[in-house]
Amino acid sequence: MGMRPLCSAQYEKIFNTTRIPGVQKDHIRHLGDSRHVAVFHRGRFFRVGTHSRSGLLPPRALEQQFQRILDDPSPACPHEEHLAALTAAPRDLWAQVRRSLKTQAEDALEAVEGAAFFVSLDSEPQGLTREDPAASLDAYAHALLAGRGHDRWFDKSFTLIVFSNGKLGLNVEHSWADCPISGHMWEFTLATECFQLGYSADGHCKGHPDPSLPKPQRLHWDLPEKVHLSISLALRGAKTLSGDIDCHVFPFSHFGKSFIKRCHLSSDSFIQMALQLAHFRDRGQFCLTYESTMTRLFLEGRTETVRSCTKEACSFVNAMEDKGKTDPQCLALLRLAVDKHQALLKAAMSGQGVDRHLFALYIVSQFLHLQSPFLDQVHSEQWQLATSQIPVQQIHLFDVHNHPDYVSSGGGFGPVDDHGYGVSYIFMGDNTITFHISSKKSSTKTDSHRLGQHIEDALLDMASLFQEGKRLKQGCRGLGEDSGYRCGSLPCHSRGSRAPTTSTNF
Numbered sequence: 001m002g003m004r005p006l007c008s009a010q011y012e013k014i015f016n017t018t019r020i021p022g023v024q025k026d027h028i029r030h031l032g033d034s035r036h037v038a039v040f041h042r043g044r045f046f047r048v049g050t051h052s053r054s055g056l057l058p059p060r061a062l063e064q065q066f067q068r069i070l071d072d073p074s075p076a077c078p079h080e081e082h083l084a085a086l087t088a089a090p091r092d093l094w095a096q097v098r099r100s101l102k103t104q105a106e107d108a109l110e111a112v113e114g115a116a117f118f119v120s121l122d123s124e125p126q127g128l129t130r131e132d133p134a135a136s137l138d139a140y141a142h143a144l145l146a147g148r149g150h151d152r153w154f155d156k157s158f159t160l161i162v163f164s165n166g167k168l169g170l171n172v173e174h175s176w177a178d179c180p181i182s183g184h185m186w187e188f189t190l191a192t193e194c195f196q197l198g199y200s201a202d203g204h205c206k207g208h209p210d211p212s213l214p215k216p217q218r219l220h221w222d223l224p225e226k227v228h229l230s231i232s233l234a235l236r237g238a239k240t241l242s243g244d245i246d247c248h249v250f251p252f253s254h255f256g257k258s259f260i261k262r263c264h265l266s267s268d269s270f271i272q273m274a275l276q277l278a279h280f281r282d283r284g285q286f287c288l289t290y291e292s293t294m295t296r297l298f299l300e301g302r303t304e305t306v307r308s309c310t311k312e313a314c315s316f317v318n319a320m321e322d323k324g325k326t327d328p329q330c331l332a333l334l335r336l337a338v339d340k341h342q343a344l345l346k347a348a349m350s351g352q353g354v355d356r357h358l359f360a361l362y363i364v365s366q367f368l369h370l371q372s373p374f375l376d377q378v379h380s381e382q383w384q385l386a387t388s389q390i391p392v393q394q395i396h397l398f399d400v401h402n403h404p405d406y407v408s409s410g411g412g413f414g415p416v417d418d419h420g421y422g423v424s425y426i427f428m429g430d431n432t433i434t435f436h437i438s439s440k441k442s443s444t445k446t447d448s449h450r451l452g453q454h455i456e457d458a459l460l461d462m463a464s465l466f467q468e469g470k471r472l473k474q475g476c477r478g479l480g481e482d483s484g485y486r487c488g489s490l491p492c493h494s495r496g497s498r499a500p501t502t503s504t505n506f
Helices: 009-013 059-071 083-088 091-104 106-113 133-145 179-197 225-244 257-262 267-283 311-321 327-349 355-367 373-380 448-463 467-477 483-487
Strands: 017-020 027-030 036-041 044-049 118-121 158-162 168-172 245-252 289-294 303-306 385-389 411-413 421-428 432-440 503-505
Touching (some): 044 059, 083 091, 083 225, 091 225, 133 168, 133 245, 133 411, 133 432, 168 179, 179 411, 245 448, 257 267, 267 289, 267 311, 411 421, 411 432, 432 448
Parallel strands (some): 036 118, 289 385, 385 421
Antiparallel strands (some): 017 027, 158 168, 289 303, 411 503
């Protein structure tokens, strides 16, 4: 970060890592090396080797192996198709069933859990379409976040999801690392595929196939009768979770970080204040707000919380909603709110936050069997607005102006509260911000599309506090509601969590 080194311990667990369910607690299993990936296609599991005697297989050889799986006509065995739904089930249930699998299908289970990562070859197309950009992006996000409930191994460090039309993304398990780690890896992956590896004129990966490679190994699961009911219960629960997630992804292309910088404001703080204004308009009240920031200035640091809903932020929002307040008054309050947010952000990054400290005290109190009403109250607080910025860490890998179709549209995560929102955002180049909004359809208080419209309105209203923004707002209002899809760059790929609380990346 500038000239300051950041702890890179999380990178070690990108590959060969699985979350193992336990009755009382889970644990992370990490292998020093793995020379295969586990592949799921049409309800069947395969083991695909990634190495030959000379090293990693080249792309054309891997393409050949995946094509062999696509061409394999063998059907899925009974209950095999829905087996992965267990990874979305309550952890106690999955832990008990896994013990049975360890004795009845140990080799197959080890092939999945010991894989470098999990690959899902989906049978349906996904991705942005020009015919219906809004709905197609929403469906893209939902497919990566939850899928159909049984076609992702949610415990693997990440599942690489490839759709039938070649679009792809990640579903990332969250306990082993935080978003910047998988994001860093995915930026490198996309840039390497697009600008270095490439394809031949006939659409194949460059290079030559290797007929001598053994065919992918079909995994066989000897599932005992008592497991069948557990799989059915897990599938029902996973489908309910998946069907309840309301995902909305939209690019805001009226302005981006370059305009915010010209206003002499922090771009992240500006967005956080816009989210406060949008949420207040959506719900008519303020709420406890979570923004994640990294603490990797410290050894094995993970995250700390920035509580963005400050008194200064509330004063700014109230002023924006007060017809009697002038633009200069609102602007002055905005600058105060941004300054406060920046102070909290810097404190959190430098180890001066409060939430991880309080959480550690809560854990100690539980271990010592000490009652603390204060810590119980803090631990029970609901984050009705959970937010996070997806960082672009390797700007030099992408040429936004000459290759706008190769810009990642970031990633998202599910809501952490039944009546709350999950909101992530990424600055794409200088003039676009893409938002990922999630909520639960079962809640009568939330609507992801409604909040999205409030976010767009809030950003334009805040921009109009500045002279340049007034002209911007007048021009934008005449473009129509879907102008962001027409004006912005079209994301080509996606990067992307055990059911609704883990992250997706596009």
